[in-house]
Amino acid sequence: MSPHQHGAAAGDAPRPLADLQDAPGRIPGEAGLSESRCADCGARAFPPRRICVACLGTDLAATPLPTAGTLYSFSTVHVSSARETPYVLGYVDLPDGVRVLTEVVGDGELACDLPVELVTEPDRWYFTAASTARDTEDR
Amino acid sequence: MDAYLVGAAMIPMGKHPGSSYTGLAAPAVRRALRDAGLERSALDAVFCGHSFGGMLTGQRIAKELGIGHVPVTNVENACSGGATAVREAVRAVRDGHADAALAIGVDKLTQFGGGTLPLVQDDPEVRLGMVMPALYAMRARRYLHERRVGPEVLAEVSVKARRHGARNPYAQFQSEVTAEQVLASRPIADPLTLFQCCPTGDGAAAVVVVSDAVRRQLAAPAVRVLASVLHSGQVTDGFRDMLRPEISFASARDAYAEAGVSAADLDVVELHDAFTIAELVYYEALGLCPEGASAEYLTSGATTHGGEVVVNPSGGLLAKGHPVGASGAAQAVELYWHLTGQAGARQVPGARLGLAHVTGGGIAGMDHGSCTVHIFEKV
Numbered sequence: 001m002s003p004h005q006h007g008a009a010a011g012d013a014p015r016p017l018a019d020l021q022d023a024p025g026r027i028p029g030e031a032g033l034s035e036s037r038c039a040d041c042g043a044r045a046f047p048p049r050r051i052c053v054a055c056l057g058t059d060l061a062a063t064p065l066p067t068a069g070t071l072y073s074f075s076t077v078h079v080s081s082a083r084e085t086p087y088v089l090g091y092v093d094l095p096d097g098v099r100v101l102t103e104v105v106g107d108g109e110l111a112c113d114l115p116v117e118l119v120t121e122p123d124r125w126y127f128t129a130a131s132t133a134r135d136t137e138d139r
Numbered sequence: 140m141d142a143y144l145v146g147a148a149m150i151p152m153g154k155h156p157g158s159s160y161t162g163l164a165a166p167a168v169r170r171a172l173r174d175a176g177l178e179r180s181a182l183d184a185v186f187c188g189h190s191f192g193g194m195l196t197g198q199r200i201a202k203e204l205g206i207g208h209v210p211v212t213n214v215e216n217a218c219s220g221g222a223t224a225v226r227e228a229v230r231a232v233r234d235g236h237a238d239a240a241l242a243i244g245v246d247k248l249t250q251f252g253g254g255t256l257p258l259v260q261d262d263p264e265v266r267l268g269m270v271m272p273a274l275y276a277m278r279a280r281r282y283l284h285e286r287r288v289g290p291e292v293l294a295e296v297s298v299k300a301r302r303h304g305a306r307n308p309y310a311q312f313q314s315e316v317t318a319e320q321v322l323a324s325r326p327i328a329d330p331l332t333l334f335q336c337c338p339t340g341d342g343a344a345a346v347v348v349v350s351d352a353v354r355r356q357l358a359a360p361a362v363r364v365l366a367s368v369l370h371s372g373q374v375t376d377g378f379r380d381m382l383r384p385e386i387s388f389a390s391a392r393d394a395y396a397e398a399g400v401s402a403a404d405l406d407v408v409e410l411h412d413a414f415t416i417a418e419l420v421y422y423e424a425l426g427l428c429p430e431g432a433s434a435e436y437l438t439s440g441a442t443t444h445g446g447e448v449v450v451n452p453s454g455g456l457l458a459k460g461h462p463v464g465a466s467g468a469a470q471a472v473e474l475y476w477h478l479t480g481q482a483g484a485r486q487v488p489g490a491r492l493g494l495a496h497v498t499g500g501g502i503a504g505m506d507h508g509s510c511t512v513h514i515f516e517k518v
Binding site: 047077 | 256
């Protein structure tokens with residue numbers, strides 16, 4: 001039976017995505033974060049996608065997320081039903097066109113359009129002012 | 140086929156912890172039917188918008204009013220839920236499936252105790268800590284950055300909302316505030332402070348939508364539905380201009396085209412001011428002022444009584460309150476009252492044309508999940 005035949009052929013049923021089991025963008029044993037890149041159309045996304053929203057392709061490969069970006073906007077959250085406060089959220093635009101919602105560290109020095117860098121730790125990741133990230137690494 | 144609003148009612152918005160969803164909504168439905176002069180047996184369909192009422196909320200409300208053996212459809216569209224119910228009622232009448240349809244919007248947020256609205260945990264941004272004030276706060280931060288204005292402009296939105304709400308007996312907040320008080324209230328998500336955020340509250344509203352034939356049999360004043368538009372958001376994984384929420388631009392564009400009117404024709408607008416920054420951004424999205432001009436437009440007084448177009452005479456979501464699924468229906472009620480001269484101390488004199496706008500949802504990759512725009516005309 002052709003895999004492209006329409007209908008309810010056994011063995012060709014759509015399977016559910018185990019998308020709730022992901023730690024989005026983390027690959028076990030690897031330090032950085034990964035985004036998805038569609039093999040068919042090249043569209044990138046973070047968190048990584050299983051189905052490409054640009055072309056509906058399913059051949060998506062993990063590729064390293066760029067670590068340098070620009071802080072589009074941010075906010076220190078003082079009241080939240082989602083997690084313990086305070087924390088800082090921001091949108092970071094990466095050079096490959098992907099926007100990432102991220103925790104941001106370093107409230108006092110933050111500003112829109114600030115260059116920021118990704119910091120990954122075993123159990124968390126965040127973006128911080130580019131100079132701050134370098135200082136941390138130098139130490 | 141035209142659709143008309145012939146009856147509309149809401150309960151005062153506020154904290155009603157002793158009321159169930161039925162307890163909130165049944166009095167509004169009863170009053171709307173009474174004001175329309177329509178027998179409940181004449182209803183052909185019921186649509187109920189809510190986000191947190193659980194299964195069969197619409198049926199539980201209809202049941203207590205003896206309404207049965209009609210299709211009852213529950214709709215969930217976050218802040219646009221009530222407006223989506225109105226739109227479905229309008230469509231049912233326009234398409235000839237109903238001569239009379241009832242739209243209900245209801246929600247009870249005090250069940251969560253307070254704080255930010257619980258969002259859907261499946262969403263990757265929500266799992267990172269996204270809450271609605273944070274989303275609007277990032278929009279506000281970007282606005283202050285790009286427009287080179289201070290947070291005083293944001294505060295003026297709340298000052299206007301509370302001044303309007305002080306005239307509205309249905310408003311959750313009926314007291315005025317100063318810009319200083321707004322800015323000094325406790326931080327929620329920087330730069331937004333408490334008085335820049337809609338309150339936790341409960342509410343319900345209902346409108347009766349009928350065909351022209353039914354309208355002519357009733358004595359109640361009527362309002363014609365000129366446009367009824369619903370959009371979903373469009374996902375992107377890349378850059379998005381947070382000052383240009385495309386879902387609201389697109390919905391407004393379609394609504395003006397459907398109605399054959401322009402923003403300059405409007406007398407009264409109820410728009411989605413869940414947070415102060417929203418009102419500024421939506422002035423531009425709805426075409427009330429040119430893109431980039433919203434701060435001056437607000438501070439010029441153009442959007443209050445005596446100005447070009449009165450925006451949120453109810454006090455808006457900031458003062459009237461924002462029980463999510465109720466708000467879109469409550470906006471329709473407010474405009475019905477203004478366009479039929481029944482808005483009391485907050486009446487926009489001689490109002491002929493009104494627009495309602497609600498957009499909602501914290502959903503990763505979109506500016507918002509849903510947006511509804513209605514345009515109503517005095518008959």
